[in-house]
Amino acid sequence: MNIGADRVKDINLSQVRKMFEQASPTAINLALGEPDFDCPKHIIESLKNALDNNFTHYSQNKGEPKLRESIARKLNKDNDIRVSSDDVIVTVGASEALYSSIQALVNPGDDVLIPDPGFLSYAECVRLAGANSVPVKSSSKNGFKTTVSDVEDALTPDTKAIVINSPCNPTGAVMEKEDIKAISDLATDKEFIIFSDEIYEKIIYGKKHYSFQSFTDNAVTINGFSKAYAMTGLRVGYCASSPEIIEEILKVHQYNVACIDTATQVACNTALTGSQDCVSEMTSEFRRRRDLVVGSLNDMGLDCVMPDGAFYVFFHHDNPVDFVQKAVKEDVIMVPGGAFGSMGEEFIRLSYAQSYENLEEAMRRLEKIV
Ligand SMILES: Cc1ncc(COP(=O)(O)O)c(C=O)c1O
Incomplete structure (x- = not known):
């Protein structure tokens, strides 16, 4: 029996979610598409x-x-x-x-x-x-x-x-x-x-x-x-x-x-x-993390432009799928850029919606495989 309607037959389930599900409990997950902060108390x-x-x-x-x-x-x-x-x-x-x-x-x-x-x-x-x-x-x-x-x-x-x-x-x-x-x-x-x-x-x-x-x-x-x-x-x-x-x-x-x-x-x-201080506090912490990640990746020789927004860094790699797999073995989860379209094929998306300490540790782990 042909269960799916024609409309949904070719629909893909999210690759990012799949990366997510692969993560071991000890992994530092840099594939996240959501702020790691708690929702503000007054909300x-x-x-x-x-x-x-x-x-x-x-x-x-x-x-x-x-x-x-x-x-x-x-x-x-x-x-x-x-x-x-x-x-x-x-x-x-x-x-x-x-x-x-x-x-x-x-x-x-x-x-x-x-x-x-x-x-x-x-x-x-x-x-x-x-x-x-x-x-x-x-x-x-x-x-x-x-x-x-x-x-x-x-x-x-x-x-x-x-x-x-x-x-x-x-x-x-x-x-x-x-x-x-x-x-x-x-x-x-x-x-x-x-x-x-x-x-x-x-x-x-x-x-x-x-x-x-x-x-x-x-x-x-x-x-x-x-x-x-x-x-x-x-x-x-x-x-x-x-x-x-x-x-x-x-x-x-x-x-x-x-x-x-x-x-x-x-x-x-x-x-x-209400007060928008919670938004500006979160954004300034994201900025601190962005600076850490971009600085560290560039120091490792991984080419990375300074992003002006969101909480992602999209850095260049000649062999992104291989690098992402090696990173998984080091317990760091990222997403190969090809998941986002052909122009992303030589890139890797790293989300810095993680604590500063976890990002420092993730950078140490990535340094080992560069
Ligand atoms: C670019 C973009 N648009 C929309 C969404 C969906 O957001 P919402 O949680 O409001 O559905 C996301 C979530 O990751 C996103 O990255």
């Missing part, structure tokens, strides 16, 4: 209070009005995006925002540009919509920052949309404002949609984050609470766009999840409206 307290106050019923499909108002206020203030709370949908992580928006706006047979190297989910979400993904190749020579000419080179007559991710997983690259503006202008002129995955917005070092939606109406801003507030397991994200686009996305969201859990939405409102 947890807020979640507990919400449960004590019986926030256990359905919320509106788009999400709790108070949370959507806070998100809209944040988008206006931090991102220069003119939206109201009606233009926001609260989703099950940025993951669901990505899935629902691609399902809602992309037709079978359309071309969707995706970053190469890029986050694994993009190609699979595009495939689930029956569309074709077309790589936008970014080069290590440019620190993997996607430029407007990278996008122009990839455009096809059937391009319906592009997924962009800055700060980027897996490279840590942060795009330049002029490219963000120029790609936005291109989206307006050529009438394609930008799915802008801004989940690492707050984990950025000395650079300013810019949003496509502040330059074009043809954008869906995708963001969430997982990385900024170290709450990956609470599963809250959101998307924002123009009223016409949000109406379409709501159709997929509504019939897929109805709404996300109400108590966690209360806690997310606390996260957004």
Whole structure:
């Protein structure tokens, strides 16, 4: 019997998860895609209070009005995006925002540009919509920052949309404002949609984050609470766009999840409206770790550009699969860059979402096999 539907037959399960599952209990896991910090106490307290106050019923499909108002206020203030709370949908992580928006706006047979190297989910979400993904190749020579000419080179007559991710997983690259503006202008002129995955917005070092939606109406801003507030397991994200686009996305969201859990939405409102010191403290610790890792790898002769955001280092190696396997034997887990697309084939992704001490020890172990 042919169990899987045609739609899912060619879908790949995550390679990164597989690396993860290989890790022995003593291994230092540098394959992690989540902050190692605890979720800040005041957010947890807020979640507990919400449960004590019986926030256990359905919320509106788009999400709790108070949370959507806070998100809209944040988008206006931090991102220069003119939206109201009606233009926001609260989703099950940025993951669901990505899935629902691609399902809602992309037709079978359309071309969707995706970053190469890029986050694994993009190609699979595009495939689930029956569309074709077309790589936008970014080069290590440019620190993997996607430029407007990278996008122009990839455009096809059937391009319906592009997924962009800055700060980027897996490279840590942060795009330049002029490219963000120029790609936005291109989206307006050529009438394609930008799915802008801004989940690492707050984990950025000395650079300013810019949003496509502040330059074009043809954008869906995708963001969430997982990385900024170290709450990956609470599963809250959101998307924002123009009223016409949000109406379409709501159709997929509504019939897929109805709404996300109400108590966690209360806690997310606390996260957004409370002090942001927890975010800046976490980011400055990430910066200290980035400096340690980049310095150590470069000292070992492993070529590595200084990333401006996220918590990944993407370093060059002539034989990455072999090096990653040798590292596993030394109890250090990393991911070969080829998992993120053909442009990543000579690279290795190392996540520094680990304690400073563990990173120092991991560097000592890697030094043995270089
Ligand atoms: C680039 C990128 N986008 C989206 C996500 C998913 O985030 P969420 O936990 O909000 O679903 C991740 C998680 O690793 C990511 O790296």
